[in-house]
Amino acid sequence: MxxxxxLQALRSTPGIGVILGSTILLETGEISRFESVGDYAxxxxxxxxxxxxxxxxxxxxxxxxxxxxxxWAWIEAANFAIRYSPEIRRWFDRKASKKPRPVAIKSVAHKxxxxxxxxxxxGGHFDVKRxxx
Numbered sequence: 001m002x003x004x005x006x007l008q009a010l011r012s013t014p015g016i017g018v019i020l021g022s023t024i025l026l027e028t029g030e031i032s033r034f035e036s037v038g039d040y041a042x043x044x045x046x047x048x049x050x051x052x053x054x055x056x057x058x059x060x061x062x063x064x065x066x067x068x069x070x071x072w073a074w075i076e077a078a079n080f081a082i083r084y085s086p087e088i089r090r091w092f093d094r095k096a097s098k099k100p101r102p103v104a105i106k107s108v109a110h111k112x113x114x115x116x117x118x119x120x121x122x123g124g125h126f127d128v129k130r131x132x133x
Contacts, residue, residue: 009119013112013126014088015080023073024116031120040117045071046110071109074116078109091132 010021034040041047045066051059081088088108096104115131118124 005123006120009123009125010116012124013077013081013115013119014085014128015077015083015112016116020073020077020080024070024077025120027067027070027073028120031117034117037114037117041110041113043067043070044074044113046074046106046113070113074109074113075105077112078105081112082108085128087128088132 004025006025007018007021010016010024011018016024028040031040034043038047043066045068049060049062049065050057082092082105083089092104092108095107099107111131115126119126
């Protein structure tokens, strides 16, 4: 696992080491099965499952749909990223001043999962300015 280019690309993200990177890669599986980054974020349980019609809530959908281990891994990565990256911490503090702390952490995890999708699919290195700028 250590020598794969996907793992090296994920490890360029603040907060993701060998264990979290391996967990994310193994739980994700083949990245080509996701048509878009939104499909991947939904599979990682990073988006709400509410159904709206005309601005009114019509149902909550299946809240447990997706991979719980990926959700856990991205939230752990978000907690570590907040701790070790000043840019991500600044973005988190702005979000946490308006929303509750768990919602702000989930927002960071969602941004990291979206960036992780592109890193796994295309390779490269994580750019904090592009993700949180």
